[in-house]
Amino acid sequence: MGSLYKDEQDDWITVCLKYLLFVFNFLFWVGGGVVMGVGIWTLVDKGEYLSLLASSTFAVSAYILILAGGLVMVTGFLGCCAVIREQRSCLSTYFSCLLLIFLIELVAGVLAYVYYQALSEELKQHLSKTMTENYAQPGKDSITQSVDRLQQDFKCCGSNNSFDWMHSVYIMSPAAESRLVPDSCCKTITPQCGKRDHPSNIYKVEGGCITKLEQFLADHLLIIGAVGIGVACLQVSPSLLLRFNVQLKG
Helix, strand or coil: CHHHHHHHHHHHHHHHHHHHHHHHHHHHHHHHHHHHHHHHHHHHCCHHHHHHCCCCHHHHHHHHHHHHHHHHHHHHHHHHHHHHHCCHHHHHHHHHHHHHHHHHHHHHHHHHHHHHHHHHHHHHHHHHHHHHHHCCCCCCHHHHHHHHHHHHHCCCCCCCCHHHHHHCCCCCCHHHCCCCCCHHHECCCCCCHHHCCCCCCECCCCCHHHHHHHHHHHHHHHHHHHHHHHHHHHCHHHHHHHHHHHHHHC
């Protein structure tokens, strides 16, 4: 009698774990879409600014998130199938995939937070040099377009202020046609509007484009880090449930 009761209790626990794992897997599938979405959003939303950065850590973090999100969605779907069919071998493989994804997401999150700490110094050292030496130069079209959009999107002019353009290779060249700043500094862009640098004509923002871009990238890095580490930590609970379920079936 006691043995029969114990078997029924084990069956009840197994059924509960089965449904819990199914729910967790569905949530993972949705979470995988969110993780992938954050990675894609990071690259698409003003992604051309990446050419203004000295390192590729920011982009690498986003690509890792996209990879992890895709793996989560696939693994979540396979996990649901494995739970429904109650195949121990599939569940063990699924558990291994969860651990792999956990590590990938953790790496993306840590990379984002580490780069966040070094972001300010990198921008100060690199952005000013990029804008003054590479803007409107042969073979630097992508940088020129990125700088133009940066100044228009964030309503700023120059890395620290508009006077930074005085030392620009472009402004000192005949190609500038007596401009004091690029036309993208103007509040309303018209041909050769950069010849007049009065505050009524161009953007005069304290801290310049460095402050604006730093805040933008910092916000994205915080989101990448939070999503990567957060989803990775959430995977611990179903992983423990999965191991317990496999042990019960053994």
